[in-house]
Amino acid sequence: MDNRDDILDKIRKCMALAQSGSEHEAATALRQAQRLMELHKISQAEMLAAGVHESKSKACAVARPAAWESDLATHIAAAFGCKLIFSSSSWGWGEAQWVFIGLPPANEIAAYSLEVLLRQALKARREFIGSTLKRTKKKANKTRRADLFSAGWVHTACAQVGALTPPEGATEAIQAYIQLKHPSLGELSTTDRNAGRNWSDKDQDAYHAGRSAGRGAQLHQGVGANKPLMLGGE
Helix, strand or coil: CCCCCHHCCCCCCCHHHCCCCCCCHHHHHHHHHHHHHHCCCCCCHHHHHCCCCCEEEEEECCCCCCCHHHHHHHHHHCCCCEEEEEEEHHHHHCCEEEEEEEEEEEEHHHHHHHHHHHHHEEEEEHHHHHHHHCCCCCCCHHHHHHHHHHHHHHHHHHHHHCCCCCCCHHHHHHHHHHHHHCCCCCCCCCCCCCCCCCCCHHHHHHHHHHHHHHHHHCCCCCCCCCCCCCCCCC
């Protein structure tokens, strides 16, 4: 018995033939597509979503990601025309993941891009903590200022990433996929340790240090890409 992917592929081919200039050939192909959909109980929504796939990238947090990390993932998803989902770990242990949903290879490149940029962001953060914040005694202040640094880094790095134009019908296909595969998505809660606070001079310095460091971000060609991506350091 054919698996569902094979059936969907046959229907897509029939639908392509249904666009034929030959009226007889087009009508025959359309009837065949309709018969296959009825026989295998395949909806229009499932057909629409058939070309959409998921790619995953490991998240830093297991439940509530930092706001700066969420901003980075969100910007990358938007740049590559993907829907972004945060999949938290089960029962508070294991790995959480950022899930990019889109039309290949965009979803694959988006996941790759986050992996590369998040690794660089974390490296820059560690270096900032080890140098500028090494004399900050209070752990909460050190973490807060490191978050401000990371937020600044993300702001500059993301400003250099140009958005791609998604193929026609991509938005509708992704939405159909979400409705079929993830119909009960909730709102993501992030951790923002600086929300509602008045920034001190040291806080401002941390943020602007991140803005400056973010200019060195590098993003090279990803999986499935046929040309270099658009982000490069100075």
